Amino acid sequence: MIDRTQFWTVVVVLGLATYAIRFSFLGLLGNHALPGWLQRSLRYTAVAVLPALVAPAVLWPAATIGAPDAARLLAATVTVVVGLASRQMIFAALAGVVTLLGVPFLL
Amino acid sequence: MSAPANPARDSYLRGVRAALPFAVVIVPFAMLFGLLASEAGLQLYEILAFSVSVFAGASQFAALHLLQDQAPMLVILATSLAVNLRMLMYSVTLAPHLGAAPLGIRAVMAYLLVDQSFALSVAEYDKRPNMTLAEKTAYFFGAVTPVLPLWLGSTVAGALAGRAIPPEYALDFAVPIAFLAMTAPMIRSWPHALAAGLSVVLTLALTVLPYGTGLLVGASIGMAAGAALEYWREKAAQKLPPQQRTGA
Numbered sequence: 001m002i003d004r005t006q007f008w009t010v011v012v013v014l015g016l017a018t019y020a021i022r023f024s025f026l027g028l029l030g031n032h033a034l035p036g037w038l039q040r041s042l043r044y045t046a047v048a049v050l051p052a053l054v055a056p057a058v059l060w061p062a063a064t065i066g067a068p069d070a071a072r073l074l075a076a077t078v079t080v081v082v083g084l085a086s087r088q089m090i091f092a093a094l095a096g097v098v099t100l101l102g103v104p105f106l107l
Numbered sequence: 108m109s110a111p112a113n114p115a116r117d118s119y120l121r122g123v124r125a126a127l128p129f130a131v132v133i134v135p136f137a138m139l140f141g142l143l144a145s146e147a148g149l150q151l152y153e154i155l156a157f158s159v160s161v162f163a164g165a166s167q168f169a170a171l172h173l174l175q176d177q178a179p180m181l182v183i184l185a186t187s188l189a190v191n192l193r194m195l196m197y198s199v200t201l202a203p204h205l206g207a208a209p210l211g212i213r214a215v216m217a218y219l220l221v222d223q224s225f226a227l228s229v230a231e232y233d234k235r236p237n238m239t240l241a242e243k244t245a246y247f248f249g250a251v252t253p254v255l256p257l258w259l260g261s262t263v264a265g266a267l268a269g270r271a272i273p274p275e276y277a278l279d280f281a282v283p284i285a286f287l288a289m290t291a292p293m294i295r296s297w298p299h300a301l302a303a304g305l306s307v308v309l310t311l312a313l314t315v316l317p318y319g320t321g322l323l324v325g326a327s328i329g330m331a332a333g334a335a336l337e338y339w340r341e342k343a344a345q346k347l348p349p350q351q352r353t354g355a
Binding site: 001002003006007009010011012013014015017018019021022023024025026027029030033034037039040041042043044045046047048049050051052053054055056057058059061072075076079080081082083084086087088089090092093096097100 | 131132135147148149153156157160161162163165166169170172174175177180183184186187188189190191192193194195196197198199201202203205206210213214216217218220279280282283284285286287288289290291292293294298299302303305306307309310311314322325326327329330331333334337338
């Protein structure tokens with residue numbers, strides 16, 4: 001169950017902070033430049049955070065009480081491989097879903 | 108007789124047309140968010156408030172996931188904001204193009220600065236260096252025009268569908284697949300691969316740390332490593348004599 005105080009705090013604070021990030025240079029700091037190292041690091045935020053966020057669920061899914069699961073491992077692998085090869089999020093996602101749903105029938 | 112030329116209108120329509128194919132990604136992604144949020148017990152108005160306030164899909168999934176885990180407030184905010192830090196780079200990149208627009212317009216643009224409007228606008232400004240400020244502004248708004256209603260509409264559709272789906276259909280793996288599908292096409296270089304790989308390995312190794320703080324440590328180190336490798340590779344390329352640099 002999601003705690004409602006926590007939920008509304010996230011909605012408000014995350015909303016405002018995300019807006020501040022978007023507004024920063026476009027709205028206020030247009031003439032300033034970011035230090036090179038910071039600009040460089042920002043390029044890697046999404047690729048560093050997103051896969052790490054779900055990695056534990058791939059290896060130790062809560063649905064199987066933490067036991068590694070062939071269907072989920074294979075589905076994750078197929079998603080990544082198809083995504084790398086096709087460069088299309090939608091193909092990667094479809095391939096992953098088909099694998100996840102299909103493997104239990106094959107085993 | 109032909110209609111009078113209206114370059115800003117043409118730019119706007121070009122932006123709309125360029126953004127339409129993104130529907131294929133936005134609709135299922137937003138529906139999935141609505142669906143999972145509804146399964147997590149959120150009401151329709153709460154889900155809609157979430158999408159309107161934040162309007163950044165990946166961070167909303169991250170926040171929802173951590174809210175369900177009842178992680179501490181600071182960890183939820185730090186992790187979901189880290190996902191959105193890339194928008195600082197978007198803001199920096201667009202400022203030279205759009206900084207001369209009136210403040211009120213820029214304030215609206217900032218709200219609408221998402222992956223799609225950023226990527227399409229930068230590509231267009233690059234391709235047509237002679238665009239006027241009015242044309243650039245119009246193109247930006249065009250490129251986000253299909254995104255906002257599709258995102259909000261599909262979130263609602265997903266939330267309504269979520270009420271109809273019985274809980275035994277396990278959706279636990281939808282988010283991992285969505286995030287991996289989103290990330291894999293972003294791995295365009297070895298520094299990207301290093302940032303992602305190192306971050307994953309460290310986060311898994313640090314799961315002993317409480318409340319997902321291992322993720323923050325792992326992702327920060329991964330990010331820094333990616334940036335460092337990029338820097339090192341640029342330096343190495345500059346040191347090569349010119350005939351080797353062309354790859355001949």
